[in-house]
Amino acid sequence: MSDPAKPPHLSDHGEHALPDDSHTTPVAKLLFGWTSKPWTGRVVFIVLAIVSVGLIFLEPLLEAASGEGHHFRHTYFDIDGITAFHAWWGFGSFALVVLAGWPLGRLMRREEDYYEDEEEPAGEEPHP
């Protein structure tokens, strides 16, 4: 079974079954139960897309509404005067950081016992 909302490496860890919710507390079900529904990924994507587009288009609307001679945005430089500059910068930065994780992981990741006799520890006995 593949979860259409998640790419395979995140949803398929060999368990091939819906998570066991028999231990889930009522509070957890109420607050976060929606996050493990099959439709979650798609709905979150659509909602975020709508919100993002809304935030981008809100700026010129508010600028226009602030009237002649007034500026809604308080800018410091030329570059942040670009419409929805923060939106583009946020999206671009985030994508750059995440995509940089691919080459950086290959370049800098080593076995956990790379520094002899000091394998990165869990550090604690579990108290389940």
Added chain:
Amino acid sequence: MSGLIDTINPGLVLILAGLLAGLTPIQRVRQGLTLGAPVVALIMLLTATRDTDLATMSMLGFDMVLYRVDSLSFIFALAFLIAAFINAVYALHNDSQLEDSMALSYMGAAVAACFCRDFISLFVFWELTAITSVFLIFLSGTRAAYKAAMRYLALHVFSGVLLLFGAMQIYFDTGDMSVRHLELGDPGVLLVFIAFGIKAGFPFLHTWLADAYPKATVTGTVVLSAFTTKLAIYALARTFAGETSLVWIGAIMTVYPVFFAVVENDLRKVLSFSLNNQLGFMVCAIGVGTPLALNGAAAHAFCHIMYKSLLFMSMGAVLYRTGTTKATELGGLYRTMPWTTVFCLIGAASISAFPLFSGFVSKSLSMSALAGAGFLIPWLMLLFASAGVLEHSGIKIPYFAFFGHDSGKRPKEAPFNMLLAMGAAAFICVGVGLPAFLNGFGFDWLYSILPYAEDPKTVSYEPYTADHILTQMQLLMLAVFAFVVLQRIGAYPPEKRGIILDTDIVFRKLGYGLARWTGSVWNKAGPAIGSAFGGVSARAFSRLEAAFSPRGTLARGGFSNSMAIWTAVLLALALLVAFFIR
């Protein structure tokens, strides 16, 4: 009596409580000490007279100011003491005499250092923070922790030594030992700058942070996260405000940990990188040096202590229950740890600077100050880093621990005292971030305790403008959208087990390797050198023996038979010379 109490540095109360805790085997008594000492110290701080030397001492001709409260030391000490109390609640379940003792002494040393206004007493408490805090790492008991703790100790003691050397040099140059504003240029000042830089996690001096913090105990990491680095931020704000190089150092500090954090698997280590990144924001603001920027640095430090503790506490709870904080082994924990999840999300929203949370009202001060001073490139770097913070602390931490793929782990909810501590920190994160509906409410309270609260730009500063809310939401929501898009197309790099190399490879591999190579060379060369030396000395001895022994060259012949007479004659001559020639 009250006069005497007024002269006691509140940090000493914590240190004394630490000493007592070290001698007390009864857990209940220690709990009383860890909870009571911060409260007593807090009362002392709140009732202290400002801007007066409350305790001074003269030693070896140096005038020392041991206790002086002003608006800059006040906000840092206040944050430290609140954190000390919350940490005490968080560690209530913990029955470790040594850990309680060392944590209290460590927190006390950091608080005490804030009030010291001369380099000698600052040095004493500076080193005390290093020596006490290292036990919080040792105590997790693994070999990796031991080694990391030794590296941590070496670097931090070195920082103290640099501080002392620098201070002495400054004293010889100026005859003044007071902690005051300094200008980079003299070698002494440079040494002090580097000493502060080590503790503040400057680039290339930062490796101890992500190396040691994730290896400390569950409660130890929470304690560590609040004090050492923020003490360095305080010291930088006190001495190097307006030093322009700090703008660039800070900007670099915000950017590079972002890349480490994205590939790191251990979530407590991710938080350590995130801590380094946040310090960059403060260092940058100190570099700008205007009252608004310094207010930004102080506000950021205050809020940061709260939300970073909160995030470390939530990961500590996960570690306590599951025995790991590796992203590859976690996921889906919200099912049985919903309250920890809620608190972690509040910490994540605060550090990401969502409106209504503390990061929003504190970070915006320094961002505005930086942009207002015309630093375009650093400003863009900080904006980039803000999206990076959202990636690793805002999304990665809660997502991989509590949501994401189900690990199948179903641990119990965190112990009640941990939840209480997290709840208190979360309350401050939200309370400080709220709009000022009333005077002294929400962010207005925070702004009223800032070092330059009267600064006109700060007084008129309003974080909740439509412009600011919109631009911040654009930055954050589009970044979240990027996350969802990358997840859906499978471009988000999967978490993998492994460690990430950092610049400390230079001394952990090359330096250590060099030391080992030198050792093995010595093992081989040593005996050879020893035997060669032995051979030379044996030959020299046999030559000497051949010359001077009773059977030697000098003992042969007529001369030697009358040696006793000749000796007596020589002695007599010497006596005569000494007698007649004065």
